[in-house]
Amino acid sequence: MTDPATPPIEPRAFLRALFDKALEAADPARVVPAHLPEPPAGRTVVVGAGKASAAMARALERHWPAPLEGLVVTRTGHGVPCEHIEIAEASHPVPDEAGRRAAGRILELVLGCGANDLIIALISGGGSALLALPAEGITLEEKQTINRALLASGARIDEMNCLRKHLSAIKGGRLAAAADPARLVALLISDVPGDDPSVIASGPTVADPSTRQQALEIIDKYAIDAPPGVLRLLQSEDCETPKPGDPRLARVETRLIARPQDSLEAAARLAADNGVTPLILGDSIEGEAREVAIAMAAIARQAAKHGQPAAPPCVLLSGGETTVTLRAAGRGGRNSEFLLSLAIALDGLAGVHAIACDTDGIDGSEDNAGAVIEPASLERAARQGLSAKAKLRENDSYGFFADLGDLVVCGPTLTNVNDFRAILIEKRL
Numbered sequence: 001m002t003d004p005a006t007p008p009i010e011p012r013a014f015l016r017a018l019f020d021k022a023l024e025a026a027d028p029a030r031v032v033p034a035h036l037p038e039p040p041a042g043r044t045v046v047v048g049a050g051k052a053s054a055a056m057a058r059a060l061e062r063h064w065p066a067p068l069e070g071l072v073v074t075r076t077g078h079g080v081p082c083e084h085i086e087i088a089e090a091s092h093p094v095p096d097e098a099g100r101r102a103a104g105r106i107l108e109l110v111l112g113c114g115a116n117d118l119i120i121a122l123i124s125g126g127g128s129a130l131l132a133l134p135a136e137g138i139t140l141e142e143k144q145t146i147n148r149a150l151l152a153s154g155a156r157i158d159e160m161n162c163l164r165k166h167l168s169a170i171k172g173g174r175l176a177a178a179a180d181p182a183r184l185v186a187l188l189i190s191d192v193p194g195d196d197p198s199v200i201a202s203g204p205t206v207a208d209p210s211t212r213q214q215a216l217e218i219i220d221k222y223a224i225d226a227p228p229g230v231l232r233l234l235q236s237e238d239c240e241t242p243k244p245g246d247p248r249l250a251r252v253e254t255r256l257i258a259r260p261q262d263s264l265e266a267a268a269r270l271a272a273d274n275g276v277t278p279l280i281l282g283d284s285i286e287g288e289a290r291e292v293a294i295a296m297a298a299i300a301r302q303a304a305k306h307g308q309p310a311a312p313p314c315v316l317l318s319g320g321e322t323t324v325t326l327r328a329a330g331r332g333g334r335n336s337e338f339l340l341s342l343a344i345a346l347d348g349l350a351g352v353h354a355i356a357c358d359t360d361g362i363d364g365s366e367d368n369a370g371a372v373i374e375p376a377s378l379e380r381a382a383r384q385g386l387s388a389k390a391k392l393r394e395n396d397s398y399g400f401f402a403d404l405g406d407l408v409v410c411g412p413t414l415t416n417v418n419d420f421r422a423i424l425i426e427k428r429l
Contacts (some may be wrong), residue, residue, distance in 0.1 A: 011353040022263035026415040030335030032059035034395040039066040040115030046070030055414035071100035071116040095132030103133035113182035122149040125191025125202025125416040142227040153222040154325035161202040172241035175204035180248040208241035259318035286319035290341035297345035330396025333364025340397040348373030351426035361413040371401040
């Protein structure tokens with residue numbers, strides 16, 4: 001990376017450099033090779049799912065010393081060419097028929113493995129929607145209905161995935177159970193708060209401690225209008241997932257190869273190298289995006305006015321996964337909604353700039369990773385006849401930042417360690 005401009009001169013270049021450094025720390029080409037197992041006596045079969053899975057497969061191929069074969073499924077537009085591993089693409093965040101077919105073929109691949117074979121599972125965020133193999137008794141259409149309702153509900157990612165696991169024929173440890181008696185090594189890139197392997201992509205290769213009763217409680221908590229087939233399945237023991245201690249999972253090894261914290265630490269080192277004090281607020285921050293923004297605006301204001309918890313120039317770094325409860329039909333993901341609420345809460349506070357981006361390069365279902373704000377954002381919007389508060393009420397953060405020319409558009413990054421947020425406070429007020 002070229003040396004970024006010093007933040008007081010060019011805040012946007014500095015903030016974008018921090019984001020790029022965070023992505024670099026989670027690049028599959030960088031993190032996969034060091035975690036590869038030894039080749040087996042038998043076959044090597046590669047399976048996987050997630051927004052980073054295709055790039056992970058390419059990195060594996062380039063460093064694997066023996067024959068291999070396999071199939072991974074990634075989000076449409078996130079595929080890369082591989083020589084021996086087939087790359088399928090499917091819809092995200094709402095599953096589709098392509099994902100159902102790919103998940104079915106992945107299950108067939110592991111069922112054909114024996115005790116001398118090695119299965120390498122490449123798992124990253126997004127894999128839950130991409131492994132769209134409904135449990136017996138429900139249809140893909142019913143799973144799509146549940147997914148759409150969850151996405152609009154404001155449910156946390158662990159709650160979403162609890163429900164998804166109990167409606168799946170492959171998630172929640174079922175892929176690993178099907179792989180028995182083969183050895184299975186799972187390489188995971190975490191996109192979830194807490195880095196729990198059972199939550200990443202709904203944990204297809206690890207035991208699931210959650211229960212069907214918890215899944216039913218999530219439906220009640222968010223008043224989800226579940227199809228009758230879904231309710232029937234959840235009321236049956238048939239939907240229960242493999243639990244810790246299941247002997248079918250005895251030969252499974254899980255290796256966490258990239259985490260949100262790693263990316264935050266990489267960005268912090270770059271900030272310090274440029275004379276800016278980094279303060280990592282947390283790698284697993286959750287909550288409504290607009291409410292999290294209000295809390296972070298208060299921290300930024302305290303730093304600007306009182307030099308606490310760090311004296312300017314400083315940068316507040318955080319990760320995790322906020323949520324957006326849809327109240328209107330506007331466009332935008334959780335990062336742009338966070339920034340719009342942050343801009344309103346800061347109200348033009350001098351010397352404070354911020355970036356918030358999804359590290360997969362796609363904020364929700366739009367074409368941007370996120371956006372940036374500056375002290376003049378609200379003033380510039382007002383000159384164009386834009387009301388920030390109205391746009392927030394309409395869930396139209398994308399439209400707000402598109403009109404200002406402040407979207408961050410980088411395309412698919414081929415990794416995914418959740419959200420990256422950086423708030424730069426240039427000087428003491």
